[in-house]
Amino acid sequence: MNLVFLGPPGSGKGTQAVRLAEKLGLVHLSTGDVLRDAVKKGTPLGLEADGYMKRGELVPDALIVGLIESRITNGDLSRGFILDGFPRTVPQAESLKGMLDKNGVTLDTVICFKIADGEVVKRLSGRWFCPKCNAGYNYPAQMPKTEGVCDNDGASLQRRPDDEESVVRNRLEVYKKQTQPIVDFYRAESLLTELEAQKSPDEVFESLLSQVS
Numbered sequence: 278m279n280l281v282f283l284g285p286p287g288s289g290k291g292t293q294a295v296r297l298a299e300k301l302g303l304v305h306l307s308t309g310d311v312l313r314d315a316v317k318k319g320t321p322l323g324l325e326a327d328g329y330m331k332r333g334e335l336v337p338d339a340l341i342v343g344l345i346e347s348r349i350t351n352g353d354l355s356r357g358f359i360l361d362g363f364p365r366t367v368p369q370a371e372s373l374k375g376m377l378d379k380n381g382v383t384l385d386t387v388i389c390f391k392i393a394d395g396e397v398v399k400r401l402s403g404r405w406f407c408p409k410c411n412a413g414y415n416y417p418a419q420m421p422k423t424e425g426v427c428d429n430d431g432a433s434l435q436r437r438p439d440d441e442e443s444v445v446r447n448r449l450e451v452y453k454k455q456t457q458p459i460v461d462f463y464r465a466e467s468l469l470t471e472l473e474a475q476k477s478p479d480e481v482f483e484s485l486l487s488q489v490s
């Protein structure tokens with residue numbers, strides 16, 4: 278099964294992709310995670326992407342398309358995949374179609390997560406993570422035992438720089454301008470399924486499972 282998860286920042290794409298990939302044995306490819314890792318390691322990709330990400334803008338299409346193309350052509354995704362955060366622009370969606378056609382791969386469904394802006398701001402202003410083990414927390418629903426400290430290894434929790442409210446608001450604007458148009462692209466291809474994402478993680482997962490099975 279080959280899926281694309283599409284939706285505003287904070288709509289739960291990453292949370293649900295991890296669960297679904299584990300349940301169905303799929304590869305979860307998050308372009309945001311790949312870019313953050315590149316920034317952390319200071320690679321040329323990371324150095325180029327860093328400023329765009331801090332401002333809540335999209336990194337240039339060419340950087341992202343090259344990254345996905347190498348993963349498709351080297352067979353990395355052959356047991357089925359969830360693309361989380363890609364494509365995000367019409368040119369990226371067109372490039373993906375070309376890459377998949379060229380490699381004889383079919384996309385099964387594009388899941389579009391639906392959520393209100395206010396809920397996004399609330400979720401992202403409460404998001405914390407451990408820089409050592411990557412465990413995620415969300416205040417006040419998922420608090421660590423000691424505020425600001427990871428339950429697993431005692432490291433100090435951090436926030437993503439792009440979760441600062443003004444940057445989140447810019448990410449929402451960028452989503453509406455640059456990413457929303459691909460909803461129509463996939464609707465026209467009869468691949469689009471909408472998912473109500475403003476429910477508890479378990480409820481969203483139940484709906485997701487029923488949509489992909």
Ligand code: AP5
Nearest residue numbers: 286287288289290291292308309330335336362400477478
């Ligand atoms: P990326 O990392 O993809 O960010 P995003 O799409 O903005 O997604 P988030 O990770 O913020 O949210 P999510 O929907 O995955 O939600 P999550 O499950 O984490 O991209 C970051 C940046 O990289 C971009 O701004 C851009 O610069 C660049 N980039 C990436 N891909 C690109 C591309 N293709 N082209 C160009 N640039 C690109 O959940 C969020 C929080 O809410 C968590 O704390 C979670 O615990 C909580 N939560 C989840 N579900 C629920 C629920 N049901 N109820 C309550 N809380 C919940």
